[in-house]
Amino acid sequence: DVKVTQSSRYLVKRTGEKVFLECVQDMDHENMFWYRQDPGLGLRLIYFSYDVKMKEKGDIPEGYSVSREKKERFSLILESASTNQTSMYLCATSGGAASGNTIYFGEGSWLTVV
Amino acid sequence: AQTVTQSQPEMSVQEAETVTLSCTYDTSESDYYLFWYKQPPSRQMILVIRQEAYKQQNATENRFSVNFQKAAKSFSLKISDSQLGDAAMYFCACEPRHTGNQFYFGTGTSLTVIP
Numbered sequence: 001d002v003k004v005t006q007s008s009r010y011l012v013k014r015t016g017e018k019v020f021l022e023c024v025q026d027m028d029h030e031n032m033f034w035y036r037q038d039p040g041l042g043l044r045l046i047y048f049s050y051d052v053k054m055k056e057k058g059d060i061p062e063g064y065s066v067s068r069e070k071k072e073r074f075s076l077i078l079e080s081a082s083t084n085q086t087s088m089y090l091c092a093t094s095g096g097a098a099s100g101n102t103i104y105f106g107e108g109s110w111l112t113v114v
Numbered sequence: 115a116q117t118v119t120q121s122q123p124e125m126s127v128q129e130a131e132t133v134t135l136s137c138t139y140d141t142s143e144s145d146y147y148l149f150w151y152k153q154p155p156s157r158q159m160i161l162v163i164r165q166e167a168y169k170q171q172n173a174t175e176n177r178f179s180v181n182f183q184k185a186a187k188s189f190s191l192k193i194s195d196s197q198l199g200d201a202a203m204y205f206c207a208c209e210p211r212h213t214g215n216q217f218y219f220g221t222g223t224s225l226t227v228i229p
Contacts, residue, residue, distance in 0.1 A: 040221060042220055048215075088157070092217075106158070
């Protein structure tokens with residue numbers, strides 16, 4: 001089974017703090033994603049990466065950056081957290097056709113910015 | 115632009131009954147995949163069922179089946195013999211083949227199962 005691990009399930013951070021959300025996958029998938037989930041808005045893509053050191057902006061990249069130094073790890077960075085970034089963050093991975101074009105999710109990270 | 119629309123924010127069903135969740139999508143691609151994902155209260159999203167657009171036959175997985183109407187761009191999920199464990203948020207998603215493995219999600223339908 002594909003395992004996607006988000007290191008932090010629940011975080012509380014102060015406005016202006018730098019926040020790191022880490023995601024690790026164990027299936028050697030090329031593609032990794034960060035989504036934000038908010039009630040009534042569904043999942044919105046923040047960034048995705050299709051290879052090491054490669055990244056592409058999604059629909060809502062403002063206020064976020066990402067890092068992919070190793071294939072299995074994809075980090076989401078909030079340079080200066082703001083209250084409107086309070087949300088659930090979901091990491092996901094996909095191997096393309098090799099994985100049946102299916103996307104696999106981590107358990108999510110609940111971030112509260114106060 | 116690719117969009118996925120779920121017009122039912124909330125649905126409820128009596129245990130053992132059947133419920134259908136609606137989804138419509140819009141894509142300019144001719145080759146794509148469609149998915150239904152389930153997110154139980156524990157929050158991890160899991161795959162329920164997938165459909166390849168070039169296949170006319172509707173996908174089924176045990177109690178879950180889809181009604182795929184390609185011309186209407188409709189992809190509904192039918193849950194038969196509903197169980198308490200089916201209570202969750204359900205997301206419809208579309209992955210056009212030529213968009214770099216990007217997935218587009220609807221806003222979700224919250225399903226309540228009434229004992």
